[in-house]
Each structure stands twice: as structure tokens, then as C-alpha cells.
Amino acid sequence: MAITKVWIEEGCIVCNACEAETPDVFHVTDTSCNIIGSCRKDGIDSENRDEMSELNDDIQTELADSIIAAAAGCPVEVIKYDQV
């Protein structure tokens, strides 16, 4: 099982729960939450809603469970991902 992509839909309330759960992937800003560039194939810090960049290969498997846990813990359910 792997998570190939993760992104943030509109509506993040910057609660910080995802960063607390998975700080290697999520970084909460003043206005939203970014998928950290260093874990993405395109290297960009953003919500990844437009870019839809894949995660780096090692992250896809090693942090899959942690990303799923963060998504489940998001109070407004804006963390979305592709799972294979």
C-alpha cells in the first residue's frame, strides 16, 4: 500500500493537527496547509491542489499510514490522497 499523492482542498481551518501527526509531509501556514516540497517530486511548497505532484517514492510507502492518520484526523476533511 502506498500514497502516491496528497493535497489540501479548500477550507483548511489551520488547526495544526496534520502537522502534529505527520510533520515530514504537512506544514501549516497562516492561511492553509502545505505539502512540503522536500517530500514531493516537484519540490514545491504548496497545497498541491493545482500541481498534483506525486510524493517521492520513499515517502509514498514509509509515511502512508501516517498520512492516512492525518487525513482521518482533519476536522474539516480537506486532506485528500490517492492510494494504490
Ligand code: SF4
Ligand atoms: S488537519 Fe485539516 S484543517 Fe487542520 S491544518 Fe491540517 S488540513 Fe488544515
